[in-house]
Amino acid sequence: MKNNVKVARIKADLTQQQLADEVGITRQTVSLIEKGKYNPSLKLCLQICYAVHGKLDDLFWVEKEEFE
Numbered sequence: 001m002k003n004n005v006k007v008a009r010i011k012a013d014l015t016q017q018q019l020a021d022e023v024g025i026t027r028q029t030v031s032l033i034e035k036g037k038y039n040p041s042l043k044l045c046l047q048i049c050y051a052v053h054g055k056l057d058d059l060f061w062v063e064k065e066e067f068e
Helices: 005-011 017-025 027-035 044-054 056-060
Strands: none
Touching: 005 044, 005 056, 017 027, 017 044, 017 056, 044 056
């Protein structure tokens, strides 16, 4: 699933490992999320948003046309 996690992480000046440590997941999971190959739970999405000081809509929103 498309998302903007990588862009937000870089803007927050965090490495994948730093983000992973902050939200309690592995660096590999962060990588998969950024590539759209892992769909995180809502709880994890919110934790990522808090860690990068972003909004859920900005990081994870997908228009209906893109989802179909």
